């Protein structure tokens with residue numbers, strides 16, 4: 226079975242992190258998130274993979290090249306204009322044979338079993354099988370009501386509260402028979418969710434839902450991106466760590482210089498060549514990237530720190546995300562799902578909270594912000 230992974234979206238909800246890096250290339254436990262998806266497919270013997278990108282598409286090609294180092298064969302197709310989720314697949318249909326194709330949204334962390342999914346699809350004689358996941362609030366997703374036989378009866382993308390009749394949502398992982406693409410227009414922006422799926426249902430073409438109850442998360446918002454890190458660190462989803470487990474669930478990569486007087490609590494990860502000074506605390510559920518410097522008595526709780534960040538003395542960082550090359554002076558306090566873009570500089574004694582988002586390269590002078 227071949228797979229197409231859709232990675233052409235702009236990742237708007239993750240700005241400013243996605244201003245210069247496409248969402249699936251963001252680090253996840255210190256490796257590009259997309260690598261996890263490739264490893265998952267490979268573990269089911271799916272190695273012929275088409276990557277449909279657009280926004281900052283070169284990043285995928287430059288980093289993953291032909292995929293051979295991961296044991297897969299990647300074909301990169303970069304759209305000049307976004308073609309939408311279905312348009313993107315239509316655009317590469319010439320690369321399919323007649324066999325079933327797996328289509329994946331590129332921002333999903335999951336452990337979906339593709340063997341079970343394929344078996345289910347074949348047994349039902351489905352033309353499309355949608356993996357379904359049950360969530361409390363389906364309004365941010367595609368709602369997928371089923372009949373008693375497991376056939377999809379309707380598809381409501383981003384339903385309003387009064388349209389919510391089920392908790393099953395589209396998990397963004399499909400199997401399709403390539404023949405259904407004849408109902409999709411060529412060269413136009415067209416979506417599965419608002420276009421092809423409703424059109425197939427109108428034609429009574431069988432779409433089935435495959436209920437999935439393992440780990441699943443769309444990483445496309447700061448909350449979910451942070452939560453996905455927690456879940457990886459807490460072991461709720463399998464993931465390959467780089468680094469040595471120096472004490473229970475504290476992983477430290479090579480070349481670090483960590484003071485004997487620093488305190489690290491698991492689960493946490495520290496990347497390569499980091500330094501952590503006396504009396505600094507790295508509390509649980511924290512991921513520190515490569516080449517990060519953490520000065521004396523700084524405290525980091527439940528946060529994601531990208532590569533090349535410098536954190537001054539006595540800083541406090543809680544439940545926040547600092548992108549590549551951020552520099553913090555001393556006594557800076559960052560809290561409450563704040564997100565600092567690449568190379569932001571914050572002078573001494575600023576207090577940034579309430580989910581503040583700072584664009585890349587912003588500069589905040591000393592003593593400027595206090596919420």
Ligand code: GDD
Nearest residue numbers: 231232233234277307308309313330331332366367395443
């Ligand atoms: N190649 C290409 N071209 N890819 C695209 C395009 C495009 O024009 N537009 C979006 N994508 C990719 C995105 O990069 C992402 O990986 C995937 O398609 C889904 O887009 P999102 O923008 O993340 O959509 P969503 O999260 O709001 O909703 C989708 O996913 C939900 C599950 O997380 C829908 O499929 C929902 O129905 C679903 O419930």
Ligand code: MG
Nearest residue numbers: 330332443445
């Ligand atoms: Mg998404």
